[in-house]
Amino acid sequence: MIYLKLFWVFFQIGMFSFGGGYASLPLIQTQVVNRYSWLNMREFADIVTISQMTPGPISINSATFVGTRIAGIQGATAATFGCILPSTVIVLLISALYKKYRNLKYMQGILNGLHPAVVGLIASAGISMIVQALWNGAAISFQVNRIDFFAVALIALCVVILRKTKMDPVFVMLGAGVLGGIIYHFL
Amino acid sequence: MDITEKGSRVTRSITKKDRFIEKRQGDICLKQDKKFYWKLFLETFQLSAFTFGGGYVIISLMKKKFVDKLHWIDEREILDFTAIAQSSPGAIAVNAAVLLGYRLSGIPGALVAILGTVLPPFLLLSVISVGYSAFIGNKVVKNVLQGMQAGVCAVIIDVVITMGRTILKEHHGIVPAILMAGSFIAAALFHVNPVYVIFFCGLVGCLSVKKETGKGDSSHDLS
Numbered sequence: 001m002i003y004l005k006l007f008w009v010f011f012q013i014g015m016f017s018f019g020g021g022y023a024s025l026p027l028i029q030t031q032v033v034n035r036y037s038w039l040n041m042r043e044f045a046d047i048v049t050i051s052q053m054t055p056g057p058i059s060i061n062s063a064t065f066v067g068t069r070i071a072g073i074q075g076a077t078a079a080t081f082g083c084i085l086p087s088t089v090i091v092l093l094i095s096a097l098y099k100k101y102r103n104l105k106y107m108q109g110i111l112n113g114l115h116p117a118v119v120g121l122i123a124s125a126g127i128s129m130i131v132q133a134l135w136n137g138a139a140i141s142f143q144v145n146r147i148d149f150f151a152v153a154l155i156a157l158c159v160v161i162l163r164k165t166k167m168d169p170v171f172v173m174l175g176a177g178v179l180g181g182i183i184y185h186f187l
Numbered sequence: 188m189d190i191t192e193k194g195s196r197v198t199r200s201i202t203k204k205d206r207f208i209e210k211r212q213g214d215i216c217l218k219q220d221k222k223f224y225w226k227l228f229l230e231t232f233q234l235s236a237f238t239f240g241g242g243y244v245i246i247s248l249m250k251k252k253f254v255d256k257l258h259w260i261d262e263r264e265i266l267d268f269t270a271i272a273q274s275s276p277g278a279i280a281v282n283a284a285v286l287l288g289y290r291l292s293g294i295p296g297a298l299v300a301i302l303g304t305v306l307p308p309f310l311l312l313s314v315i316s317v318g319y320s321a322f323i324g325n326k327v328v329k330n331v332l333q334g335m336q337a338g339v340c341a342v343i344i345d346v347v348i349t350m351g352r353t354i355l356k357e358h359h360g361i362v363p364a365i366l367m368a369g370s371f372i373a374a375a376l377f378h379v380n381p382v383y384v385i386f387f388c389g390l391v392g393c394l395s396v397k398k399e400t401g402k403g404d405s406s407h408d409l410s
């Protein structure tokens with residue numbers, strides 16, 4: 001029955017985490033740490049660190065992590081499935097509505113209003129990533145002499161490559177990773 | 188009254204045309220059945236494997252891949268997807284995968300895209316959860332990730348420049364520019380919940396239609 005419990009807990013997390021990413025952290029903490037004690041606070045902090053280091057949404061990362069530790073790979077499957085099920089069903093419904101109604105005049109008006117908002121939000125996410133990259137996460141003190149100048153050069157180089165060539169962004173990111181692995185070793 | 192009718196007629200004809208195009212695209216997708224689903228799976232898997240740093244990164248990557256490179260969807264659709272993915276419950280990356288997959292080939296497409304998106308973090312985390320302290324403390328891992336973070340920043344910068352330009356060029360008037368700057372300031376400086384930002388901008392968009400009813404401008408904008 002542990003599988004059912006894992007499924008149900010992460011179903012709730014998937015259902016009620018609006019706004020993505022760190023908005024779901026308090027929800028996960030309440031359920032996984034406070035209510036069921038599947039993780040202690042230290043492990044919870046670790047999973048946040050891991051989520052920052054690895055790809056993928058934090059809710060799925062924690063579902064897999066908690067599931068594996070509690071009940072092996074089946075537990076991870078149950079938790080992850082629970083986590084994605086609610087949003088999958090809801091977004092599928094919205095997709096169908098979007099396909100049907102996106103040419104309505106009011107719908108287009110709403111979407112026209114949303115487009116600039118989305119670009120603004122992506123830019124905002126980009127700024128916080130740039131701050132993290134330039135001050136190596138040790139930020140808050142925005143001192144010029146603490147800037148990671150290699151990161152500045154690397155970002156600039158990547159932007160030029162992305163805009164001037166048609167190189168696949170995945171390769172650009174991989175290349176940046178290799179360069180980082182070499183250069184930061186000597187810094 | 189006359190003007191209103193004209194406006195709605197324009198919208199209706201566009202709807203028909205769009206449906207026709209969608210049907211045609213659907214047919215093409217179905218023809219390359221297995222090959223198409225396999226490609227969809229591979230592409231989403233690859234994107235998900237590189238989504239460091241949250242949902243907006245996958246949006247940027249999706250834009251570069253599915254809009255610029257493969258031409259499977261257009262730039263407006265990716266903006267629509269982002270807005271919907273952000274304001275629905277759950278992770279942005281998964282929601283965006285559902286929207287993309289459904290748009291390309293209905294429910295099977297959505298399921299394939301979800302699988303591709305969920306598998307990389309699932310596999311990685313089930314391995315890492317065993318010996319994760321070694322992973323967190325590893326110096327080489329840290330350096331490589333730091334380099335990749337710079338790459339991620341560059342991708343976002345590139346996408347924001349391209350999308351911002353499109354919006355300023357294609358939507359007329361000063362309102363889009365204000366909405367864009369306002370959303371950025373609200374999110375970056377005041378940490379306003381993105382859901383509220385999206386709700387507010389959608390409301391502004393809806394009200395601006397009411398004002399110019401009948402001109403048919405907005406329907407031309409998105410056709």
